[in-house]
Amino acid sequence: MQLVLEKRAERSTLIAVASPLIAIVLTLVTMSILFAILGKNPIAALNVYFVEPLTDTYTLGEIIVKATPLVMIGIGLSLCYLANVWNIGAEGQFLIGAVCGSWLAVVTNGTGAGYWVLPAMLVLGAAGGALYALIPALCKVRFGANEILTSLMLVYVAELILDYLVRGPWRDPKGMNFPTTAAFDPVATVPTLFDGSRVHAGSIIALLVVIAATVMLGRTIKGFEIRVVGAAPRAARFAGFSADRLVLFTFAVSGALAGLAGIIEVAGPVGVLQPGISPGYGFTAIIVAFLGRLNPIGILIAGLFLALTFIGGEGAQISMKIPLDLTKVFQGILLFYVLACDSMILYRIRLIATPKKSAPASVQGNVHGTA
Amino acid sequence: MLNPVSANGESTRAPLLQAIGITKAYGTFLANNAIDLDLYPGEIHALLGENGAGKSTLVKTMYGLIQPTAGELRWMGEKIELTGPSDARSRGIAMVFQHFSLFDNLTVAENVALGLDGSETFAAMSARLAKVSSDYGLPLDPNREVWRLSVGERQRIEIVRALMQNPKLLILDEPTAVLTPQEADQLFTVLFRLKSEGRALLYISHKLDEVKRLCDTATILRGGKKVETCDPRQETAASMARMMVGAEIGEVKAAAGRTTTIPRLLINDLSMEPDDPHGVYLKGVTVEVKGGEILGIAGVAGNGQDELFSALSGERLSPHSDNVIVDGHAAGHLTVTQRRRLGAAFVPEERLGHGTAPRMKLSENALLTGHAASDMVHRGFVDRVATLATVDKTTTTFDVRKAKRDPEAASLSGGNLQKFIVGREILREPGVLIVSQPTWGVDAGAAAVIRQALLDLSSRGTAVLVISQDLDELAEIADRIAVMFHGHLSEPIAAADATREKLGLLMGGASVGDAAGQQEASHATGS
Numbered sequence: 001m002q003l004v005l006e007k008r009a010e011r012s013t014l015i016a017v018a019s020p021l022i023a024i025v026l027t028l029v030t031m032s033i034l035f036a037i038l039g040k041n042p043i044a045a046l047n048v049y050f051v052e053p054l055t056d057t058y059t060l061g062e063i064i065v066k067a068t069p070l071v072m073i074g075i076g077l078s079l080c081y082l083a084n085v086w087n088i089g090a091e092g093q094f095l096i097g098a099v100c101g102s103w104l105a106v107v108t109n110g111t112g113a114g115y116w117v118l119p120a121m122l123v124l125g126a127a128g129g130a131l132y133a134l135i136p137a138l139c140k141v142r143f144g145a146n147e148i149l150t151s152l153m154l155v156y157v158a159e160l161i162l163d164y165l166v167r168g169p170w171r172d173p174k175g176m177n178f179p180t181t182a183a184f185d186p187v188a189t190v191p192t193l194f195d196g197s198r199v200h201a202g203s204i205i206a207l208l209v210v211i212a213a214t215v216m217l218g219r220t221i222k223g224f225e226i227r228v229v230g231a232a233p234r235a236a237r238f239a240g241f242s243a244d245r246l247v248l249f250t251f252a253v254s255g256a257l258a259g260l261a262g263i264i265e266v267a268g269p270v271g272v273l274q275p276g277i278s279p280g281y282g283f284t285a286i287i288v289a290f291l292g293r294l295n296p297i298g299i300l301i302a303g304l305f306l307a308l309t310f311i312g313g314e315g316a317q318i319s320m321k322i323p324l325d326l327t328k329v330f331q332g333i334l335l336f337y338v339l340a341c342d343s344m345i346l347y348r349i350r351l352i353a354t355p356k357k358s359a360p361a362s363v364q365g366n367v368h369g370t371a
Numbered sequence: 372m373l374n375p376v377s378a379n380g381e382s383t384r385a386p387l388l389q390a391i392g393i394t395k396a397y398g399t400f401l402a403n404n405a406i407d408l409d410l411y412p413g414e415i416h417a418l419l420g421e422n423g424a425g426k427s428t429l430v431k432t433m434y435g436l437i438q439p440t441a442g443e444l445r446w447m448g449e450k451i452e453l454t455g456p457s458d459a460r461s462r463g464i465a466m467v468f469q470h471f472s473l474f475d476n477l478t479v480a481e482n483v484a485l486g487l488d489g490s491e492t493f494a495a496m497s498a499r500l501a502k503v504s505s506d507y508g509l510p511l512d513p514n515r516e517v518w519r520l521s522v523g524e525r526q527r528i529e530i531v532r533a534l535m536q537n538p539k540l541l542i543l544d545e546p547t548a549v550l551t552p553q554e555a556d557q558l559f560t561v562l563f564r565l566k567s568e569g570r571a572l573l574y575i576s577h578k579l580d581e582v583k584r585l586c587d588t589a590t591i592l593r594g595g596k597k598v599e600t601c602d603p604r605q606e607t608a609a610s611m612a613r614m615m616v617g618a619e620i621g622e623v624k625a626a627a628g629r630t631t632t633i634p635r636l637l638i639n640d641l642s643m644e645p646d647d648p649h650g651v652y653l654k655g656v657t658v659e660v661k662g663g664e665i666l667g668i669a670g671v672a673g674n675g676q677d678e679l680f681s682a683l684s685g686e687r688l689s690p691h692s693d694n695v696i697v698d699g700h701a702a703g704h705l706t707v708t709q710r711r712r713l714g715a716a717f718v719p720e721e722r723l724g725h726g727t728a729p730r731m732k733l734s735e736n737a738l739l740t741g742h743a744a745s746d747m748v749h750r751g752f753v754d755r756v757a758t759l760a761t762v763d764k765t766t767t768t769f770d771v772r773k774a775k776r777d778p779e780a781a782s783l784s785g786g787n788l789q790k791f792i793v794g795r796e797i798l799r800e801p802g803v804l805i806v807s808q809p810t811w812g813v814d815a816g817a818a819a820v821i822r823q824a825l826l827d828l829s830s831r832g833t834a835v836l837v838i839s840q841d842l843d844e845l846a847e848i849a850d851r852i853a854v855m856f857h858g859h860l861s862e863p864i865a866a867a868d869a870t871r872e873k874l875g876l877l878m879g880g881a882s883v884g885d886a887a888g889q890q891e892a893s894h895a896t897g898s
Contacts, residue, residue, distance in 0.1 A: 219753055220753060240708035
């Protein structure tokens with residue numbers, strides 16, 4: 001018997017829709033096994049992870065807070081991935097955006113500056129993220145450097161830059177030597193929307209980003225360009241679209257969105273610049289982008305779902321002593337299953353009986369077979 | 372199960388290979404539908420059919436590349452199940468593909484060694500290669516790298532490699548598609564010799580004249596089913612074409628009294644390096660196309676036609692801006708989009724992936740080339756009404772048949788997609804149209820529609836440049852024909868004077884001097 005992947009004559013629309021759901025179910029099954037191995041009751045664990053956070057207004061708000069950066073970054077990454085551009089460094093662009101916006105908060109701290117500070121911080125954050133993302137983009141266009149490696153390596157550079165600033169020049173003199181800036185002034189803080197919840201105005205920006213991306217991909221020539229370059233590069237060149245320019249464009253936009261998410265996170269829920277402002281949002285957003293089928297609405301849903309795993313993971317750590325690292329394991333398994341299920345859209349698995357054959361199988365690959 | 376096998380298979384008329392009720396289903400689509408076929412030793416059997424008729428599926432089944440959904444193969448009377456090509460080869464079935472599977476950077480001998488299953492030493496294999504190639508009059512230098520060889524020579528490698536397995540059955544998939552008429556004649560000599568040695572040959576083609584000349588039996592497929600098995604020598608080309616198409620084919624007629632105007636497309640001394648190391652250098656290509664004229668560029672594939680097309684379309688920029696002039700504007704440094712805005716339109720050879728994005732809807736594929744010079748885009752927003760209108764208009768004007776109003780490009784048949792692509796460009800009423808292989812792999816009905824559309828367009832004053840390997844097509848629509856060889860373009864000759872022999876010589880690299888005398892006459896409009 002032999003397992004083969006057989007190409008489907010047409011792409012399966014059913015599986016295209018069902019694939020994320022199948023992936024989630026498979027992930028839950030795998031997680032249950034893991035919980036059982038750890039000696040925890042799987043049902044209780046899944047309940048803590050996925051049900052309890054939804055039963056409380058505060059944790060519901062926390063889910064929205066966590067989903068905000070995931071959705072914003074995920075939307076930017078989806079533009080890259082649709083165009084076959086592989087930006088893996090959103091985490092670094094997020095941090096640099098936070099750093100650039102925070103600069104204004106730090107220098108205006110205590111000066112009584114007006115309400116222009118926060119909008120200017122957001123602009124600086126987005127610009128910083130975009131410029132940082134343009135480094136791997138330019139290296140790719142100009143020198144052919146692989147953007148997966150360069151963008152990923154720049155994440156570590158960004159972490160060190162942030163670390164240096166908050167331990168050195170920007171450290172709060174009254175902060176008892178903790179590596180953190182002074183708390184931001186109210187004019188440098190993203191306002192919350194409701195009392196008793198940390199849900200902030202950044203979530204509205206994230207929603208606007210979702211709407212803008214939907215319109216751009218569906219209605220504009222730029223969105224069409226992104227989709228064609230990714231789906232049929234030669235046809236895109238024939239259409240007169242420049243793949244190089246699009247590398248710069250998608251990196252700049254995704255960098256700007258990651259940077260914007262970074263400064264919103266710092267100026268919102270966190271309130272100061274310090275190391276550890278991101279529990280890996282830039283990487284989790286990769287999962288969000290794919291789980292959401294690179295579709296803005298899908299990314300909104302996927303972002304909320306993964307935010308749930310963060311909150312549920314915290315709950316599970318507190319109430320069941322389940323290590324928080326299991327949340328990362330969960331996210332990794334989920335990405336694995338999403339990608340595996342996606343290949344079922346174009347392929348089907350078939351069991352083929354190998355007929356008995358007296359002649360010894362030839363070790364020679366068949367050169368002809370590839371024609 | 373074992374059937375009684377005649378011990379002396381040579382003397383009786385026992386089929387070598389029998390296909391019985393071969394069916395291959397892809398989902399609900401039947402690529403082959405209960406096809407029966409008997410192949411006899413010492414016979415050349417033609418497999419005829421249009422693209423999509425199921426020829427490739429059937430021969431791939433016989434070569435073990437595809438497992439049939441139903442039906443069986445019998446080899447010398449015994450039922451067999453081929454597990455793969457090496458299984459087929461070990462039984463004595465060899466195949467020469469239309470698209471070669473050769474490694475450009477390896478030598479002839481290395482390529483042959485890679486394709487053989489045997490265990491002999493490389494030296495012994497090389498010696499045998501030299502012997503087989505000289506025995507059959509297929510000269511090859513075993514130590515030459517493949518990229519230095521012509522297409523005809525590359526095909527020779529594939530044939531010699533197949534012959535070195537001493538096959539009982541040799542399958543050839545459209546072997547003359549890439550050959551000049553003279554090279555095809557040499558191939559036929561080899562094929563007759565193989566037949567006289569008692570081998571069975573299965574010859575896939577849609578060139579009916581060749582089949583009449585070469586084959587003893589012809590099986591005609593249409594829509595996955597066998598239509599008929601006949602003796603091609605008793606049939607006319609027209610009667611076989613009817614069986615292939617299932618209907619009479621409309622004749623293409625040029626409008627009477629076409630007049631040519633000023634040159635609208637000029638190519639001036641265009642010399643260019645290829646971007647692919649194994650590509651072809653363009654060497655001083657110079658030609659002009661007048662309004663109201665169709666200029667044909669003939670030539671064996673791989674002589675610089677692809678490079679010329681991308682230089683004209685603007686996918687690659689020319690060294691000098693006046694290398695390409697569109698309606699008086701130097702366009703050599705302009706992008707594809709800018710050239711379209713000058714009124715140029717382009718139809719590339721590859722339909723899927725180049726001319727269209729396969730997984731996108733037709734309306735989006737209308738936008739693909741239409742965004743440059745039309746009202747499909749307003750302030751960056753796509754006007755979906757306009758793109759759909761283009762689809763509808765193309766559909767009605769050029770009879771594009773499709774399952775729904777706006778399907779994915781990949782779901783259309785080759786002929787219908789090509790009608791859409793050509794129609795999409797023609798509807799823009801371009802001043803200059805450059806089209807590569809307009810009817811490559813297209814059914815006869817669609818080919819007639821496309822050729823007629825090109826003729827009609829030129830009669831409205833457009834300059835049309837047609838790059839084609841199909842000499843019959845060029846004879847049918849072109850006013851003048853030039854030949855591309857090793858990156859050179861010959862002087863155009865009037866279509867009326869362009870005999871197959873003359874074109875064949877030019878395609879093989881003969882001096883242009885012979886044709887130069889015709890050049891004066893060529894300025895007169897084609898008859």
